[in-house]
Amino acid sequence: MNRKNLVLPAVVGLLAPVLAACGGSDSGSGGGNAIVVGTTDRFTATKDAPAPLDPAYAYDVGSWNILRQTVQTLMTLPKGDGQPVPEAAESCGFTDTGNERYACKLRDGLKFSNGDAITAADVKFSIERARTIKADTGVFALMSTVDTIETQGDREVIFHLKTADATFPYKLSTPVAGIVNPDDYAKDKLRDGFAVDGSGPYTLKAETDGDEMTRAVFTKNPHYKGTLKVNNDKVEMASFADADTMGKALDKGDIDVMTRSMTPAQVDKLSAPSSTDSKVELVDVAGLGIRYLAFNTEAPEVESKAVRAAMAQVIDRSKLVTEVYGTQAEPLYSLVPASVAGHTNAFYNKYGDPSVAKAKALLQKADISTPVKLTLNYTTDHYGAATKQEFEVLQKQLNDSGLFDVTIKGTAWDAFIPAERKGEYAVYGMGWFPDFPDADNFLAPFLDKDNTLNSPYSNSKIINTLIPESRRETDRASDKSLTTIQDIVADDVPILPLWQGKEFVAARDDITGTAYVLNSASSLQLWELGRGVSE
Known part of the structure; x- marks a missing residue:
C-alpha cells in the first residue's frame, strides 16, 4: 500500500525454522480518538459466499x-x-x-x-x-x-x-x-455473516448496510497475550466505493490512513517532489503482489495450449506497465516475483520479446483458425481503479495482432468470484498477495491439488514430485525443483503472469507506525499505528 521513501527488504529466502521461545508485550501506548483507515475492499455476505x-x-x-x-x-x-x-x-x-x-x-x-x-x-x-x-x-x-x-x-x-x-x-x-x-x-x-471471535489483539464490531460491512471497528482486546505491541486502543476500517472518494476523505481528515487500493494518479501526486501537501505522508513498500491472467483449460476457447502460448507471445508486459502503472509496477515473467528467492524469468526465457510472427506460427502449427474469439473477464472493484484500463490495453494488444478478437467484461467482486469458481470464465484476471513470502506460495496454491482457482489444469510431475521435493529444500535460491515448476508453467501456460507492483500507504502526518503497517505478505498490521508520538 503506500510511501515515505522506505523500502523494506523483499528478498525472502526461507530460513531454517528454529525452536525458540519469544517474549513480548500485549500492551502499548494508545488513547485518543480511533484511528480511521480507509480501504476500497468491499465485504459482502451473499448467497454464494x-x-x-x-x-x-x-x-x-x-x-x-x-x-x-x-x-x-x-x-x-x-x-x-x-x-x-x-x-x-x-x-x-x-x-x-x-x-x-x-x-x-x-x-x-x-x-x-x-x-x-x-x-x-x-x-x-x-x-x-x-x-x-x-x-x-x-x-x-x-x-x-x-x-x-x-x-x-x-x-x-x-x-x-x-x-x-x-x-x-x-x-x-x-x-x-x-x-x-x-x-x-x-x-x-x-x-455466516461478519462476526469474528478469537484471541488476537483486537475484537471486531461490524457496521453493516444490508449484506455489506461498511465499517469494521477494532477495539483493543484486554485478554490478548502474545508478542505484538498494540499502539492504539481503537482502529476503524471504513470501506469506500472507489479510490477517489477515499482520497477526498483523507484530504478532509475524515480518515487518517489510506490503504488499498490507490490509483496510480494518486500515488504520483503524493510522491511528486513538488507536492506541497505536508499533512499527508506516502510510504512505499517493496510489494510481493502480482497480477496474472488465468485460464480454464477445459474451456473450448483456450483448451489448446497453442492459444494460451500465442497470448503469452503477443502480450507486451513492458508497454502494459508503462501505459497503466508507470513506476509503480514492473513486468513479471514468472508466477514467482523477481524479489523472491527461487524466481526465474521462465516466460521470457521461453518466449523472448513479443512477436506476432511467432504467435501466428504457434496457432498455424496447431491448426487454430484466426482471429480467436475471447472474452477477458476482470473484477471492477477489487484490484483498483486502473484494472479496467489494464484490460483495455490487453485487449488492444491482442486485437492489434490480428490473431485475436477480444472483448472485455467487468464484474463486481461479489459476483466475479463465485462465477470464477464455477468455471464460467475461459480467461480472467486475478491478483495474488502471498499467504507467506516464499516461492512455494506463488506456485502450490495454483498448481497443487485443491488449487485456489479450482483450475482443471493438473500436472502430475508438479503435484507428485516437484512440489514435495521443493518443500524439503531449505536453500530456496538454489532449489532446482522450483526452477523446473516455473519452466513447466511457461510451457503449458495455465496461468500467464503480467506484473508485480509496489504497495502504498498514505497517512496524515500525526500518524506513526506506517513503516510497519504492512508485513512482508502485504497484510495490514493495524496494531503498529499510533497517534502523535513516534516510537
Whole structure:
C-alpha cells in the first residue's frame, strides 16, 4: 500500500525454522480518538459466499486484513522481513531431522476475547475444522501436508506431516490456522455473516448496510497475550466505493490512513517532489503482489495450449506497465516475483520479446483458425481503479495482432468470484498477495491439488514430485525443483503472469507506525499505528 521513501527488504529466502521461545508485550501506548483507515475492499455476505470472515473460508487479502487483527495464530511474521516467530505459541519448531514433526507449546494463560481459556484442543479443533469443511476457496489446502494433529496436555500441539514441509511455520502464521472458540464455530459448518471471535489483539464490531460491512471497528482486546505491541486502543476500517472518494476523505481528515487500493494518479501526486501537501505522508513498500491472467483449460476457447502460448507471445508486459502503472509496477515473467528467492524469468526465457510472427506460427502449427474469439473477464472493484484500463490495453494488444478478437467484461467482486469458481470464465484476471513470502506460495496454491482457482489444469510431475521435493529444500535460491515448476508453467501456460507492483500507504502526518503497517505478505498490521508520538 503506500510511501515515505522506505523500502523494506523483499528478498525472502526461507530460513531454517528454529525452536525458540519469544517474549513480548500485549500492551502499548494508545488513547485518543480511533484511528480511521480507509480501504476500497468491499465485504459482502451473499448467497454464494455467506461466510466471508470465517477463517475456514476467507482467502483474499481484504478478509485476511480483518482476520489478522482478530484471530491469533501460533506463529506470526515479524516486522519487515524474516522467518516466522512464535505468537500464540511460546515456542515452535521441527523436532526431527526430516522436517515432518512440528511441535508447539502454547503461551501460559492464553484466553479468547470473552475470557475463556485457550487449550491445545482448541488449536487442534480450529485447524481440523478448516480441513474438514474444505471450503471452495481452497484455503484449506494450506494445511494439506498435515497428516494428524496430536495434543499433549493443555499446552502442547504436535503436527505430524505427510511429507517434509520447510514452509510449514509460515503456514501456521496464516488466518486459516487461526485459533477459534468451539463455542462460536461449528465443527462442520461455516459461520455466516461478519462476526469474528478469537484471541488476537483486537475484537471486531461490524457496521453493516444490508449484506455489506461498511465499517469494521477494532477495539483493543484486554485478554490478548502474545508478542505484538498494540499502539492504539481503537482502529476503524471504513470501506469506500472507489479510490477517489477515499482520497477526498483523507484530504478532509475524515480518515487518517489510506490503504488499498490507490490509483496510480494518486500515488504520483503524493510522491511528486513538488507536492506541497505536508499533512499527508506516502510510504512505499517493496510489494510481493502480482497480477496474472488465468485460464480454464477445459474451456473450448483456450483448451489448446497453442492459444494460451500465442497470448503469452503477443502480450507486451513492458508497454502494459508503462501505459497503466508507470513506476509503480514492473513486468513479471514468472508466477514467482523477481524479489523472491527461487524466481526465474521462465516466460521470457521461453518466449523472448513479443512477436506476432511467432504467435501466428504457434496457432498455424496447431491448426487454430484466426482471429480467436475471447472474452477477458476482470473484477471492477477489487484490484483498483486502473484494472479496467489494464484490460483495455490487453485487449488492444491482442486485437492489434490480428490473431485475436477480444472483448472485455467487468464484474463486481461479489459476483466475479463465485462465477470464477464455477468455471464460467475461459480467461480472467486475478491478483495474488502471498499467504507467506516464499516461492512455494506463488506456485502450490495454483498448481497443487485443491488449487485456489479450482483450475482443471493438473500436472502430475508438479503435484507428485516437484512440489514435495521443493518443500524439503531449505536453500530456496538454489532449489532446482522450483526452477523446473516455473519452466513447466511457461510451457503449458495455465496461468500467464503480467506484473508485480509496489504497495502504498498514505497517512496524515500525526500518524506513526506506517513503516510497519504492512508485513512482508502485504497484510495490514493495524496494531503498529499510533497517534502523535513516534516510537
